[in-house]
Amino acid sequence: MKASVRRLMGRSAAHSRRSFLKKAGLGAAAAGFWADSTLEAITQNVNTRSKPSDLKITDMRVAVVVGAPMTCPILRIDTNQGISGLGEVRDGASPTYALMLKSRLLGENPCNIDRIFRRIKQFGFHARQAGGVCGIEMALWDLAGKAYNLPVYQMLGGKFRDRIRCYADTDMSPDPKVYGQRMKARLDQGFTFLKMDLGVGLVEKIPGTLTKPLGITTRELAQTQHMFTGMELTDKGVALMAEYVAAVREQTGYEVPIAADHFGHIGVNSCIRLGKALQKYNIAWLEDMIPWQYTELWKKITDAIDVPTLTGEDIYLKEPFEELCRHHAVDLIHPDLASSGGILETKKIGDMAQEYGVAMAMHFAGTPISCMANVHCAAATENFLCLENHSVDVPWWSDMVSGVERPIVQRGFIPVPNGPGLGISLVDEVTRQHVRGPYFEPTTEWDKERSWDRLWS
Numbered sequence: 001m002k003a004s005v006r007r008l009m010g011r012s013a014a015h016s017r018r019s020f021l022k023k024a025g026l027g028a029a030a031a032g033f034w035a036d037s038t039l040e041a042i043t044q045n046v047n048t049r050s051k052p053s054d055l056k057i058t059d060m061r062v063a064v065v066v067g068a069p070m071t072c073p074i075l076r077i078d079t080n081q082g083i084s085g086l087g088e089v090r091d092g093a094s095p096t097y098a099l100m101l102k103s104r105l106l107g108e109n110p111c112n113i114d115r116i117f118r119r120i121k122q123f124g125f126h127a128r129q130a131g132g133v134c135g136i137e138m139a140l141w142d143l144a145g146k147a148y149n150l151p152v153y154q155m156l157g158g159k160f161r162d163r164i165r166c167y168a169d170t171d172m173s174p175d176p177k178v179y180g181q182r183m184k185a186r187l188d189q190g191f192t193f194l195k196m197d198l199g200v201g202l203v204e205k206i207p208g209t210l211t212k213p214l215g216i217t218t219r220e221l222a223q224t225q226h227m228f229t230g231m232e233l234t235d236k237g238v239a240l241m242a243e244y245v246a247a248v249r250e251q252t253g254y255e256v257p258i259a260a261d262h263f264g265h266i267g268v269n270s271c272i273r274l275g276k277a278l279q280k281y282n283i284a285w286l287e288d289m290i291p292w293q294y295t296e297l298w299k300k301i302t303d304a305i306d307v308p309t310l311t312g313e314d315i316y317l318k319e320p321f322e323e324l325c326r327h328h329a330v331d332l333i334h335p336d337l338a339s340s341g342g343i344l345e346t347k348k349i350g351d352m353a354q355e356y357g358v359a360m361a362m363h364f365a366g367t368p369i370s371c372m373a374n375v376h377c378a379a380a381t382e383n384f385l386c387l388e389n390h391s392v393d394v395p396w397w398s399d400m401v402s403g404v405e406r407p408i409v410q411r412g413f414i415p416v417p418n419g420p421g422l423g424i425s426l427v428d429e430v431t432r433q434h435v436r437g438p439y440f441e442p443t444t445e446w447d448k449e450r451s452w453d454r455l456w457s
């Protein structure tokens with residue numbers, strides 16, 4: 001692209017070549033600023049083949065969105081050609097996880113996604129610590145797609161589906177009738193897959209339901225892994241939790257899959273007893289009954305009950321998923337793309353799981369940016385089952401971005417967008433209203449971070 005064109009565009013004026021041309025054309029028509037022949041001459045000189053090979057990362061900036069309903073740091077990676085890529089650090093994580101990697105990105109061609117990913121993947125770890133690596137990887141795909149004018153799903157090998165099935169989390173109520181009505185409302189909204197919270201908190205105030213060390217605090221329980229709390233359900237507790245599910249099923253019927261999550265930190269034997277009691281309610285999966293790291297304990301639970309089990313929202317990279325799949329320790333996996341290694345790694349995870357006959361549901365809690373990264377990956381991964389969404393009740397959530405149909409979740413599905421990259425642009429007027437702290441301010445303090453990063457000698 002000519003320097004004169006770059007100057008006319010300005011970095012913030014146009015986020016993609018396509019939008020630049022559209023804007024330039026519209027601008028010319030409105031203001032009579034350029035004669036048609038001038039515009040033609042300029043665009044003829046844009047060599048769209050060689051340009052991506054000269055693309056270089058020049059900056060990375062952040063903005064922390066709050067109330068989405070989670071707190072989500074979003075990223076913008078800028079380039080020397082006026083196009084920018086959007087990414088998102090996982091909900092609840094610090095933007096520092098991304099910013100500390102900025103100096104390793106500057107000057108790189110963002111289209112070399114796998115090369116950059118392999119350079120920075122050592123700085124990710126499980127759960128939120130992977131947030132920086134994954135958020136950057138999303139933004140690189142967005143940039144590569146904009147540079148080559150292709151949607152991300154196409155660069156991944158094409159799509160298996162045109163719309164992505166979603167399930168929506170639904171706020172808990174101690175009253176199963178109230179909760180059943182909330183679930184019924186999700187069906188009326190068009191959702192075809194449901195998930196409920198089914199924690200021991202539902203019964204803990206009822207005497208004789210839960211055995212646990214006397215005096216142990218809620219905080220202690222929350223910070224202690226399930227096998228180490230000493231908390232077990234009694235027969236009465238198991239029966240009451242099963243009754244709760246029965247009351248919900250009464251209102252939803254048995255045709256729709258209902259998954260269950262957030263059981264509380266009960267021991268393995270309580271997990272098995274509860275799982276057995278829930279068999280007759282055809283639960284789609286029992287999620288994170290124990291931490292994902294305990295493959296053999298997971299297998300013990302999975303082998304003992306006839307209800308599918310699932311874990312994985314905090315796992316970084318493919319290898320731990322393969323450990324779970326190879327042993328059939330869980331029936332389904334549940335990566336969060338913002339923890340699992342980003343778009344390409346998550347497709348690899350899905351493809352690996354498919355070989356073991358394991359389906360992939362996807363955990364997600366974030367803004368439309370990470371949502372669209374999930375949508376492209378889900379479209380391009382054959383064994384995908386359904387994608388989580390926590391934000392269908394947040395009124396401004398869909399309006400943060402343009403370029404896709406809104407609301408983003410339509411009758412329980414997200415149409416796969418065809419625009420370049422992730423297929424979205426940020427709507428600054430809306431997003432800015434929901435940001436805490438700086439809005440894509442300079443981050444030059446991270447430009448020169450240096451370290452000898454090699455992992456071997």
Ligand SMILES: [Mg+2]
Binds near residue numbers: 261313
């Ligand atoms: Mg979960």
